[in-house]
Amino acid sequence: MIDKLSDAGAVLTGKLAMVELAGGGGYRLPSASLTGPGLNPWDRTRWSGGSSSGSAAAVAAGLVSFAIGSETSGSIVTPASYCGVTRCVPRMDWSAAWRHGAFLDARQAGAVCAYRGGLRQYPARHRGRRSEGPRIAGKSFYYTPQYVRPLKELKIGYATLDFDERAEAPARVAFQAALAALKETGVQLVETTLPPFPYGPVLSTILAGNRRRSLRP
DSSP, rough: OOHHHTTTOOOOOOOOOOGGGGTTOOOOOOGGGGTTOOOEEEEEEEOOOOSHHHHHHHHHSOOSEEEEEESSTTTTTHHHHHHEEEEEOOOOOOOOOOOOSSOOOOOOOEEESGGGGTTTHHHHHOOGGGOOTTTOOOOOOOOOOGGGGGGOOOOOEEEEEHHHHHSSSHHHHHHHHHHHHHHHOOOOOEEEOOOOOHHHHHHHHHHHHHHHHOOOO
């Protein structure tokens, strides 16, 4: 990943804190990071999320224009959400994901940026080559804004349970305001419910299987 970005003219300015073992030690405790909890620059009494804690915090604080991290099960999406920055995780697909040289649990590498436009050129440099791993499909990705569908044609499903019952009481007003803001953009909001599957054990089973396949010669 560093080689790809360097070839594109990027400059490595430093290494950032992450939850150990790409979240292998768990995400629930901020102290799972060897360097201690990543502090949220908007409120230093709160966590910046994980496992790519430092990546999102550094971007939100204006220390770097963008940062990279690893994504397994929310490792980039969560801290980007906590810190109010944009994330780029092109495809949750091991065959297309670039993870050469990353920790085994890392599903793929991705980036966080202060605004969406800053990530336009990133995916083209993100793609992997077949020579970089037996699981890489070698498929390309390019940002093509001329083909982006109008917002009014998009549907966004959301589970009301997550916004009403599962959300912490102080955050519910903000969550409802976020839904209202989305609706104002013209997108179609659709209330939905998710089946009561054991999502945690299912994810663990999938990751365990992927680890075994990745270790095969």
